[in-house]
Amino acid sequence: xxxxxxxxxxxxxxxxxxxxxxxxxxxxxxxxMCLEMMLSAANLTLVAFSRFNLVDGLPDYTAQxxxxxxxxxxxxxxxxxxxxIVALFRSKQSVDVEAVTKLQG
Amino acid sequence: xxPLLFYLFAALSLGxxxxxxxxxxxxxxxxxxAMSFVGLAALFISLDAYFIGTIQILVYAGAVMVLxxxxxxxxxxxxxxxxxxxxxxxxxxxxVASVLSVQIATVCSSLSHSKQSVADSALKLQEAGAxxxxxxxxxxxxxxxxxxGELPDTKLMGLxxxxxxxxxxxxxxxxLLVGTVGVVVLSKREKEVAP
Numbered sequence: 087x088x089x090x091x092x093x094x095x096x097x098x099x100x101x102x103x104x105x106x107x108x109x110x111x112x113x114x115x116x117x118x119m120c121l122e123m124m125l126s127a128a129n130l131t132l133v134a135f136s137r138f139n140l141v142d143g144l145p146d147y148t149a150q151x152x153x154x155x156x157x158x159x160x161x162x163x164x165x166x167x168x169x170x171i172v173a174l175f176r177s178k179q180s181v182d183v184e185a186v187t188k189l190q191g
Numbered sequence: 192x193x194p195l196l197f198y199l200f201a202a203l204s205l206g207x208x209x210x211x212x213x214x215x216x217x218x219x220x221x222x223x224x225a226m227s228f229v230g231l232a233a234l235f236i237s238l239d240a241y242f243i244g245t246i247q248i249l250v251y252a253g254a255v256m257v258l259x260x261x262x263x264x265x266x267x268x269x270x271x272x273x274x275x276x277x278x279x280x281x282x283x284x285x286x287v288a289s290v291l292s293v294q295i296a297t298v299c300s301s302l303s304h305s306k307q308s309v310a311d312s313a314l315k316l317q318e319a320g321a322x323x324x325x326x327x328x329x330x331x332x333x334x335x336x337x338x339x340g341e342l343p344d345t346k347l348m349g350l351x352x353x354x355x356x357x358x359x360x361x362x363x364x365x366x367l368l369v370g371t372v373g374v375v376v377l378s379k380r381e382k383e384v385a386p
Contacts, residue, residue, distance in 0.1 A: 088197045091305040093234065096201045098295030100208055100231075102288040107212035110276050110284035115217055115263060119224045122255065123208055126231055126247070137238040138307050142322055143315025144342075145239060147351040151359075153243050154352065157250055158363050162370035164255050168262045169377035175266050 093134035101127035114171055114181045118164070125160050129153045197237060204230030217263045225256040239314065241344040316340050 100123060107120030136149035171181065178185045207227035214220045228251040235244035299305055320337025323329035333350065336343035352360055 087308040087310065088194050089306050089308045091299050091302075092197065092201075093238070094299040094302075094305065095292075095296050096205065096234070098299065099205055099292050100227075102292040102295070103205070103208045103212055105291060106284040106288035109287060110281050111212065112276050113217060113268070115259065115266075115268070116211070116220050119211055119220055119259065122251070123211065123224065123227065126228065126251065129243070129247075130231060130234060133235050133238050133240045133243055137240065137309070138304065138312050140312055140314070143319040144347065145314070147347050148355070150240055150243055150348060151351050151356050153240075154246070154348070155356075155359065155363055157243075157246060159366065161250050161255060162367050164258060165374050166370050166377070168258055169374040172262060172265065173377055181266065181268055 090134055090138045094131060097127045097130040097134065100124075100130070112182050112184060114174070114183050117183065118167055118171070122160060122164065125156060129156055132156075197234070200230045200233040200237070202230075203227070204234065217268050218260065221256060221259045221263060224259070225252045228252045228256075238309075239342055239344065241342075242348045314342060316342060 104120040104122075104124035104127060107123070108117050111117055111120065132149045132153050136146040136153075139146045139149075141147075174186065175181055204227050207223040207230065210223035211220045211227065214223060228247060232244040232247040232252070235247055316337045317340065320334045323337065324334045330346070330350065333343050333346050336346065
């Protein structure tokens, strides 16, 4: 039988995978994709809790409204972030995170 | 949802998620991410969140992925063959990720209601419909669907967003506008910058 625990563990593993990608990869576009994966893993947790925490016999739609807002913010974030990456590529000719060290002093 | 389907979609989501992290070619990563999101959308739908599952596919697997592929092709990124990540970063990532997963799994297993299955917390549609009709706070179209034993997911979502969160929805609209303007400003070539 599939329980709440199953969904939470899938979401946790997906989040950890994204986190590992953010730490280990050097290509800034792939780091961005891993960030998206982490956001989606958090959404899965919210939807799972919304389904298992019934309010008057219906799923908790407050949580799903939060997921809706998260997805919208993530879409806006991707657009702005990719524009920054394009600007970065124009000045550095590279998408390697280690090419960007100007703030390191 | 049958357990087999849950495991199938969870494996789809996690397997392609792993490919995003491991693949050396950015295009492979982007397409794996799209497949991973499709698996995740199926999990959303298995949790009776039809609307969220649909916008997950439309927004992530559709719009965001096209944007990623567009940028990858625009920048013409070659496979990062010459430079590999440092060993320390890889070992650290594996260590942190495994510790985090074990921690999350342990905490989640000890939650008081984590053993609940979908059948244990079955939706009570007719009762919810009767209650909504009695309190008079709902719309006729929603109570009609509930009385017929269907979950009007999108209608309930719309009711929540446009009544309880109407202000927040407008703030999100403003955020998207600011994002659009920001992208245009960022991608404009600066020509007249004095040296």
